[in-house]
Amino acid sequence: MRQFGEPPPPPTFFERLKAGLAKSAGTLGLDVLVKKKLDDVSVAELEEALIRADLGVKTAREISQKIAAERYDENISTYDLRQVLSAEITRVLAPVEKPLVVDAQRRPFVILVAGVNGTGKTTTIGKLAVKLKRGGHKVLMAAGDTFRAAAIEQLQVWGERAGAEVFARAPGSDAAGLSFDALAKARQTGADVVLIDTAGRLQNKAGLMAELQKIARVLKKQDPDAPHAVLLILDATTGQNAVTQVEAFSAAVPLTGLIMTKLDGSAKGGILVALAARFGLPVHFVGVGEREDDLQSFSAEAFAKALTGSA
Numbered sequence: 001m002r003q004f005g006e007p008p009p010p011p012t013f014f015e016r017l018k019a020g021l022a023k024s025a026g027t028l029g030l031d032v033l034v035k036k037k038l039d040d041v042s043v044a045e046l047e048e049a050l051i052r053a054d055l056g057v058k059t060a061r062e063i064s065q066k067i068a069a070e071r072y073d074e075n076i077s078t079y080d081l082r083q084v085l086s087a088e089i090t091r092v093l094a095p096v097e098k099p100l101v102v103d104a105q106r107r108p109f110v111i112l113v114a115g116v117n118g119t120g121k122t123t124t125i126g127k128l129a130v131k132l133k134r135g136g137h138k139v140l141m142a143a144g145d146t147f148r149a150a151a152i153e154q155l156q157v158w159g160e161r162a163g164a165e166v167f168a169r170a171p172g173s174d175a176a177g178l179s180f181d182a183l184a185k186a187r188q189t190g191a192d193v194v195l196i197d198t199a200g201r202l203q204n205k206a207g208l209m210a211e212l213q214k215i216a217r218v219l220k221k222q223d224p225d226a227p228h229a230v231l232l233i234l235d236a237t238t239g240q241n242a243v244t245q246v247e248a249f250s251a252a253v254p255l256t257g258l259i260m261t262k263l264d265g266s267a268k269g270g271i272l273v274a275l276a277a278r279f280g281l282p283v284h285f286v287g288v289g290e291r292e293d294d295l296q297s298f299s300a301e302a303f304a305k306a307l308t309g310s311a
């Protein structure tokens, strides 16, 4: 029992995810369909609601058509509709529910982390370092966002929190050179995971992409398979813009997985469904807050339930 005056226990991950996604569930506009027969008009309304929730035109159409095919001319309650929608969304998301596997054969396992400014790269690297440390890994973080002094300090704070070494240089240093030397250091010290932070904003987009390519290229001089994972960090609150970000970054470096952050405060979690359908890239984790434990393994079913408000 909680004593009077004690702070409430922190909400569980599912509660946080649900609270964030409830905003998108609200925009699903499912209430228009209460106790109605599913006819052409209500199916069109459903499709529009799914498009507004960022599921993407194609997926919105497929899902609404599928529901129409199965339930046409039946009375369908909002409760039932949420259940059916949740099942359909789970089906779209299930193939991308894949854990981030650190291959012990590739040592050190090099993880390059990319994304536009402010999406949560540094924070996510910090959270990952905490998890990896707890899993018994020896972690080295490379402060490859040399563009801003604050980014280097921010990573150092996470390094202390995680008990992981941070390889950093003065602001303005060459990020590729730093990454190369960080990998060499990791080999010397026997670190088994290297997490490389990068800048999200440089002089321009071409400069940013060229820098990422250069980092990947110099790492290969030490290990032809490195980087072993290239993760793109996406901010859920950016909505449709995430599609452009995936396209732009994949053109520069082959992405191996996605992490979507800020689902605790998002109004646009539906975009992950559109991304799954369109790119099929593994989704490893979701960020649900700013603290070290606010990074959760991605679950297609939990996500779909939270998005549709069906749990």
Ligand SMILES: Nc1nc2c(ncn2[C@@H]2O[C@H](COP(=O)(O)OP(=O)(O)O)[C@@H](O)[C@H]2O)c(=O)[nH]1
Pocket: 115, 116, 117, 118, 119, 120, 121, 122, 123, 124, 200, 233, 261, 262, 263, 264, 265, 286, 287, 288, 289, 290, 294
């Ligand atoms: N609410 C919330 N905030 C986050 C999450 N991930 C990162 N942030 C915050 O977003 C801001 C930008 O994060 P940062 O890691 O510096 O982004 P970067 O520029 O990509 O490195 C910081 O204030 C973080 O605390 C998340 O999952 N939820």
Ligand SMILES: [Mg+2]
Pocket: 121, 122, 123, 145, 151, 197, 198
């Ligand atoms: Mg950063």
